[in-house]
Amino acid sequence: MTSCEVGNDPFLITADQVGKLSKETRVSQLGEIYKQDSIVNRRFDSTYIFGGNEIEIYETSGNQLLRLDPKTPGDTASRIGDIRILDPAFKTEKGLSTRSTYKEILENYTIKKIENTITDAVIFLEEIPAYITIDKKHLPTIFQLSTTHKIESSLIPDNAPIDQFWIGWE
Known part of the structure; x- marks a missing residue:
């Protein structure tokens, strides 16, 4: 999957799209989709926090764009479940x-x-x-x-x- 399959606007939010991501995007595809940006994968495994992970997307300038929560933590075949919009450039129609x-x-x-x-x-x-x-x-x-x-x-x-x-x- 390439970002142009989702849409031309890298900051558009629709029911099925958040910028370069679609409802069908898998964790394993993030490296290709955001190859010009930085991806930080944070894993949580402790007695006090349920196991899971968050994936943070940063522009090369260091500006944080998104925080992603996979549907199945730790599974690269998992689709993205929740997306926190952090950069105000992301807008709905x-x-x-x-x-x-x-x-x-x-x-x-x-x-x-x-x-x-x-x-x-x-x-x-x-x-x-x-x-x-x-x-x-x-x-x-x-x-x-x-x-x-x-x-x-x-x-x-x-x-x-x-x-x-x-x-x-x-």
């Missing part, structure tokens, strides 16, 4: 990036659900397999102190910045 605000999400996407975690509101989108976090420090105090209260879309300020932007392929 509607312009959503790591520099976007909640208002931009609302104006361009349908929210499937919002989960209340310890530190974040996790927003799942309908049109693309994305989940986006917004730090709860941007929410009313009642949500900052609890995970039991349901976060309604209307209670998230328009100017709340995206904290993390993930694509999750099944």
Whole structure:
């Protein structure tokens, strides 16, 4: 597989693509896809952390582009499962990036659900397999102190910045 099979824009995010990667990309293909960049494979094996690994992609300039989680840790034949978008150059067709605000999400996407975690509101989108976090420090105090209260879309300020932007392929 070559990057041109996925698409011409090396920073476009769609339901089936994140830049040079597609839903079908295997860990073993990363070296060829990112041959001009640096790939760092971090493995976790300890009593306190479930075994697994993360793969980090860096430009030659040192700028981190993506963090990848294989579906099957340690298996080079595995497909990519989750991708954390780190570089703001990555954007959806509607312009959503790591520099976007909640208002931009609302104006361009349908929210499937919002989960209340310890530190974040996790927003799942309908049109693309994305989940986006917004730090709860941007929410009313009642949500900052609890995970039991349901976060309604209307209670998230328009100017709340995206904290993390993930694509999750099944």
